[in-house]
Amino acid sequence: MDTRMLWIQLVAVMVKEVRQTVRDKRVMFLLLVMPLVQLIVFSYAVNFEVDDVPTVVVDRDDSAASRRYVAGLLADGTLTEVARAGDEGEAERMVEADVAKAAIIIPRGLSRDLARGRPAQLQVVMDGTDPTRAGVAAGAVSRYFGEVALDLALERLRIRDAALGTTTRVPGVRMEPRIAYNPRLITAVYMVPGIAAMLVLMITTIVTAMGLAREREMGTLEQVLVTPIRPAVLMVGKLAPYVVVGLLDVALAVTVGAWVFEMPIRGDLTFLFGATALYLMSTLGIGLFISTASTSQQQAFMGGFLFILPAVLLSGNMTPIHSMPDWLQPVTWLNPLRWYIEIVRGNLLRGAGAADLWPQLVILAVMGMGILVVASMRFRKRVV
Amino acid sequence: MNPPATAPDHAIVVEDLSRHYGPFRAVDRVSFHVERGEIFGWLGANGAGKSTTIRMLCGLLQPTSGDATVAGHRISRDPEGVKRSIGYMSQKFSLYLDLTVEANMEFFGGAYGIPRRPLRHRMEEIVGLTGLAEYRGATTGQLPGGIRQRLALGCAMLHRPEILFLDEPTAGVDPVSRRDFWRLIRRLAGEGTTVFVTTHYMDEAEYCARIGLMVDGHLVALDDPAGLKRVHVPGRVLDVRGEGLVAALPTAREVPGVMAAEPFGAGVHVRFDTGTCDDARVLGALREGGARVAGAEPVEATLEDVFLAVVARGKEWE
Ligand SMILES: Nc1ncnc2c1ncn2[C@@H]1O[C@H](COP(=O)(O)OP(=O)(O)OP(=O)(O)O)[C@@H](O)[C@H]1O
Numbered sequence: 140m141d142t143r144m145l146w147i148q149l150v151a152v153m154v155k156e157v158r159q160t161v162r163d164k165r166v167m168f169l170l171l172v173m174p175l176v177q178l179i180v181f182s183y184a185v186n187f188e189v190d191d192v193p194t195v196v197v198d199r200d201d202s203a204a205s206r207r208y209v210a211g212l213l214a215d216g217t218l219t220e221v222a223r224a225g226d227e228g229e230a231e232r233m234v235e236a237d238v239a240k241a242a243i244i245i246p247r248g249l250s251r252d253l254a255r256g257r258p259a260q261l262q263v264v265m266d267g268t269d270p271t272r273a274g275v276a277a278g279a280v281s282r283y284f285g286e287v288a289l290d291l292a293l294e295r296l297r298i299r300d301a302a303l304g305t306t307t308r309v310p311g312v313r314m315e316p317r318i319a320y321n322p323r324l325i326t327a328v329y330m331v332p333g334i335a336a337m338l339v340l341m342i343t344t345i346v347t348a349m350g351l352a353r354e355r356e357m358g359t360l361e362q363v364l365v366t367p368i369r370p371a372v373l374m375v376g377k378l379a380p381y382v383v384v385g386l387l388d389v390a391l392a393v394t395v396g397a398w399v400f401e402m403p404i405r406g407d408l409t410f411l412f413g414a415t416a417l418y419l420m421s422t423l424g425i426g427l428f429i430s431t432a433s434t435s436q437q438q439a440f441m442g443g444f445l446f447i448l449p450a451v452l453l454s455g456n457m458t459p460i461h462s463m464p465d466w467l468q469p470v471t472w473l474n475p476l477r478w479y480i481e482i483v484r485g486n487l488l489r490g491a492g493a494a495d496l497w498p499q500l501v502i503l504a505v506m507g508m509g510i511l512v513v514a515s516m517r518f519r520k521r522v523v
Numbered sequence: 524m525n526p527p528a529t530a531p532d533h534a535i536v537v538e539d540l541s542r543h544y545g546p547f548r549a550v551d552r553v554s555f556h557v558e559r560g561e562i563f564g565w566l567g568a569n570g571a572g573k574s575t576t577i578r579m580l581c582g583l584l585q586p587t588s589g590d591a592t593v594a595g596h597r598i599s600r601d602p603e604g605v606k607r608s609i610g611y612m613s614q615k616f617s618l619y620l621d622l623t624v625e626a627n628m629e630f631f632g633g634a635y636g637i638p639r640r641p642l643r644h645r646m647e648e649i650v651g652l653t654g655l656a657e658y659r660g661a662t663t664g665q666l667p668g669g670i671r672q673r674l675a676l677g678c679a680m681l682h683r684p685e686i687l688f689l690d691e692p693t694a695g696v697d698p699v700s701r702r703d704f705w706r707l708i709r710r711l712a713g714e715g716t717t718v719f720v721t722t723h724y725m726d727e728a729e730y731c732a733r734i735g736l737m738v739d740g741h742l743v744a745l746d747d748p749a750g751l752k753r754v755h756v757p758g759r760v761l762d763v764r765g766e767g768l769v770a771a772l773p774t775a776r777e778v779p780g781v782m783a784a785e786p787f788g789a790g791v792h793v794r795f796d797t798g799t800c801d802d803a804r805v806l807g808a809l810r811e812g813g814a815r816v817a818g819a820e821p822v823e824a825t826l827e828d829v830f831l832a833v834v835a836r837g838k839e840w841e
């Protein structure tokens with residue numbers, strides 16, 4: 140068959156697919172409005188910003204200095220004192236009883252130890268069920284005491300210099316813990332790449348999964364199959380429009396992220412869209428695979444959902460991969476979502492390109508090819 | 524049965540074609556041929572295997588055994604060649620209900636690889652032929668049944684196929700639309716297209732040049748309508764009107780020479796051998812059975828009579 144004919148057939152399938160999509164109000168809603176709504180709702184709702192961690196304070200030192208430390212600790216609003224306790228045991232019980240999420244225990248003699256430059260120990264008890272929160276809260280505590288210790292050290296140097304008439308030049312180092320790439324810890328900025336990846340997955344996978352099932356259910360597949368159109372042409376024609384939709388959704392997410400949430404765009408957008416195309420091979424391939432395994436639209440929808448749910452949970456977007464159980468972590472290797480999110484984050488927030496992200500790119504390409512090949516083989520079989 | 528001829532005037536040659544579903548034989552060793560340019564009727568009761576036969580000939584279904592040549596292409600070896608040369612209207616309406624009439628035509632035209640300009644031109648022709656001009660922009664799902672069937676036919680012949688397979692094209696269509704539809708089919712056949720058609724309407728079957736009759740997966744009769752009537756419903760058929768006729772049928776069947784006596788429309792049909800029986804004896808028997816005869820006249824046997832006779836015999840032979 141000559142290429143002209145293949146091209147005519149391909150265009151016919153694509154045009155038909157677009158026409159059906161445009162005429163279907165529900166699908167249009169799914170493709171255009173849903174992403175916007177989800178982007179905004181998710182970004183605001185999944186609040187990783189750590190504020191107001193209810194904290195119980197145990198001040199065994201009970202000195203002017205320790206009171207100053209406590210006040211300083213609470214000053215930035217990360218931790219909020221909700222109770223006082225007499226000893227460690229009581230404080231831990233309060234954390235267990237969920238009265239507080241954190242406990243700060245200042246031992247007897249802390250101010251004396253710090254003043255003499257002796258190692259001082261301070262205990263912080265955290266409710267680890269929320270690792271992100273716990274980590275940030277613990278960071279706030281150590282940051283604060285790091286600063287206190289540095290202040291004290293400098294002060295002692297000054298006293299000594301004054302007594303001995305010497306000058307010690309202290310390099311102007313000051314520990315200033317800085318959260319890289321997202322300094323204000325704005326959750327939305329961190330979330331947008333993940334949400335973009337999720338949206339593309341949901342839309343392209345479910346819509347392609349249902350596409351073939353709909354044709355089978357409506358009986359239109361039979362009419363298509365008596366034409367000399369080849370399964371491969373039919374498949375490419377059906378998928379191609381959703382590649383465009385996927386790219387548009389990513390563009391939409393990036394735009395909203397930059398505009399509404401002031402997300403930086405440090406990377407090269409051409410690179411981002413190239414990577415998205417690789418990612419789409421996987422999501423469309425999975426959709427196609429599901430559609431070959433379903434006899435009705437309902438089955439296809441359920442199938443899509445059954446894939447998307449674990450894929451989202453195991454993407455590292457909601458729960459960091461290193462806080463997952465050891466046996467579960469390797470599973471995330473098989474998740475295209477994980478690699479794509481790493482690429483988008485790296486690209487947008489850090490400005491990383493192929494030199495940095497090539498492993499992720501290679502994994503996505505290999506995975507996408509594999510899935511597409513298997514799915515199209517099944518498609519051929521199911522269709523002929 | 525038929526010699527496996529591949530003569531150039533044979534549009535379709537079927538050889539020992541079978542399709543089994545497990546132990547069930549939906550189509551069982553069927554052989555026949557269809558001549559170029561004829562309207563070939565494929566009749567049978569529900570579940571007789573008509574659609575299964577058509578779907579195999581269109582390359583939609585793999586035969587369990589046997590083979591066929593359609594428009595010069597073996598269905599086993601060259602299904603793509605078959606698909607290029609045929610048009611198919613499936614029993615269940617299978618165009619896109621959510622697209623407009625034009626969009627459906629454009630899609631199927633494209634699927635057959637027809638370039639834009641020729642397709643435009645061809646669509647004009649089809650729209651004129653099928654009388655769809657006023658429905659071009661209408662959503663297919665909102666069209667009445669008769670119009671939909673015309674569109675389905677139109678889409679099936681966009682690529683000027685040599686052979687059209689029409690699986691119950693007039694099912695559920697009103698009588699006027701049915702007549703229009705058949706006028707179109709006859710016109711196409713007149714222009715040289717071979718039409719392979721199934722139907723449940725025996726009046727439509729009269730339009731067919733030849734008819735194959737299927738019973739439970741077997742081809743049990745094949746001939747032109749007149750030949751079928753001669754062989755399967757010989758003798759004279761008397762159409763009798765009156766009251767209490769049906770109750771008197773058993774009495775009429777007792778008369779020597781009477782081959783069949785069945786209810787038909789408002790009256791009854793009694794068929795008898797003119798050598799051993801005559802009108803007076805039949806009417807006498809009916810009166811004897813308690814009927815009041817208001818009138819009687821001889822009628823042509825219908826294909827309905829043929830169908831009933833053949834199916835009844837098929838059941839006995841089972
Ligand atoms: N996929 C299948 N699996 C099992 N049996 C099937 C299958 N498809 C068809 N059959 C059976 O094969 C027989 C013939 O079916 P077919 O559709 O060819 O009948 P038909 O003559 O077209 O009947 P109708 O007038 O109802 O359209 C039927 O008894 C049907 O139940």
Ligand SMILES: [Mg+2]
Pocket residue numbers: 573574575614690
């Ligand atoms: Mg049928």
